[in-house]
Amino acid sequence: MSNNPFEFKLLVKKGESIEKSVYKFLRKAVYSGYFQPGERLVEASLAERLNVSRTPLREAIKRLETEGLVETIPNKGAAVLKSSPEEIEEMYFIAGVLEGLAAYLAVENISKENIDRMREIELILEDGECQSDYERWLKLNNEFHNIFISACNKSLLIRLLNQRTGPLGRYWYLGCTSPGMIDSCIFAHKNILEAFSERDAEAARKAVEEHLFQVGRLMRRHLGRIFVV
Template sequence: MRKRLLPVNLESYKPLREIVFETIREAIISGHLKPGERLMEVQLAEEMGVSRTPVREAIRKLELEAFVVMVPRKGAYVAGISLKDIADVFEVRAAMDSLAAGLAAERITDEELESLERALVSYTESSDQNDLDDSVYRDTSFHDIIYQASRNERLIQIVNNLREQIQRFRATSLAFPGRMKIAVDEHKKIVEALSERNIALSQSLAQEHVENAENSMLEALQKNGRLTKLDHGE
């Protein structure tokens, strides 16, 4: 496994075990650590400049959150992605995004619309530069503005609970060739519908956007041979 983790910031106020956990989880979400890849405690510890103990604790916690699977007599592996995982997450996200867009079309402020426009410009720039990591960040920021504009705290809470799973799939979807630029166009249409206070169109476009993201993810995984029916960690 080539080096993909940076040394951790030991001056952070967070406990070391939490920093190590977040670092490995982010590497899985971003795709730097891929499904089916074995997690070697010694190598991970060396890359991050820490001892094996916080790495071992992080792996155990990642297993509880379904990011890692333990295979008897073999060790820890990044959990694979199954069709069921994808279907479950995208079904929920499509419903949430559609609901959020409909509510935002009624409740969004002029300041939030302006923030969406700025987020769209930033996302377009990242897409033009083919910067995947920044595109994932900009895409997340764009949707967060819409969730906030929904004025529904329960909805926002549910979205936050699913954030890690959504982020993992978002990175894989946007990595599919051409998806980032298509997503920019879809974002533009959503902003226009919200600006027009068109509830039905905002809902429809938001749902279509999520469905297209799911299709891109499936194509990306099938192309790379990373789609599994079961998580064997092999």
């Protein structure tokens, strides 16, 4: 367990099931780095700390396992999935190909309003104050990408992208500290915006693909320095 400032306190929203609340809480704990790669999720201990029964906790952990965030280790139980820097790079390469296809398909559908919103987000991402707030930066970065992914209007592709890129989210908090990562993203976003503004499908595909390939390379080098798997 890390010294992450994540607040270990379960909040159940009105009308939301305990199982869903526990799932969302554990997912955020994994994404934020509170639970480290390879760390065990001990049901008895977690149930006591969260003041819930083990049934909704067990179901939440199963759901995280289907998303590729948790694995079940024989005779040990559930643990946060531990991927090597090389595997993470490969996942970004796969995401690059899929998201590049989404960008290619989105060009004919994306609205001027959506492109304007992407441009607005990019200006915020360039701001130094935003860059010092990793959580805000990542949230806006996700919105930037999700705008054109949604515009591809291909539900199967979107679902596949969510399955492939979901596990990568937990590494972004570490990735933001990688030398050159944010500058690389901003440069790539400008190329992506230019391609969409010019309605150039092939340029959009290439810009997105190269962007995520580069993120994968930077992530592999950075994570290889800061943790051993």
